[in-house]
Amino acid sequence: MRIPILKLQNYLLVSVQIELDDQTAMQFQEDLLNKIHSTGATGVVVDLTSVEIIDSFIAKVLGDVVSMAELMGAKVVFTGIQPAVSMTLIDLGIHLQNVQTALDLEQGLIKLKQELEEK
């Protein structure tokens, strides 16, 4: 399964609408980096509204993709993390401190715009 990645001006938009298994998450990591490379996007919003579970492996893959994208010069913001997912991640001891987040897609785009203008 592949997660669609859409381009909007200088940004990439991703809405994860499927249950994330390990393989899909790894594939997404690779696809996103390739898409950043081919489009020259400077910002990425990944919407996780439909994601019901983030375990330690998926959290690592998502955290890593932020660092990887950053190495390529693109900022990543996660949006829409559900209350249950947020509580579970903290119980797991996963704080994703280097990861930018916002409440929803709209806030995510605003945050991305602010971050990129500061540079």
Added chain:
Amino acid sequence: MKGALTNVPITKEWDIVGARQSGRNMARDLGFGSVDQARIATAISELARNIYLYAGSGEVSFEEVQGEAPVGIKIIASDNGPGIKDITKVMEDGYSTSGGLGAGLPGVKRLMDDFDMESNEEGTKITIVKWLR
């Protein structure tokens, strides 16, 4: 439903998803709310992944139980893998032999109410329970 036992074999990566979906469905049917459903499903995901990563294959079973509360879900993850060498170490946050976050087992313990682990050279059996409060 009472005492119903469901077994999910873990032999391939996709079975991790299958196991946590079965567990989540059972938790929902038992009356657990969405946060506890996420906790239970995440704990199952961690245990199923450990089986897949370290033992290659095994199984996860679910059972409705009674005890501290009238309703609970008991999950047993068992495998015939090489066992866990240092049980104290695997319960430390940040310890991992696979390059992971090391959040797995200590995290599972925090997500659930009861946690019990037996491990020797013949395999590992982890039993966890969440009570409906």
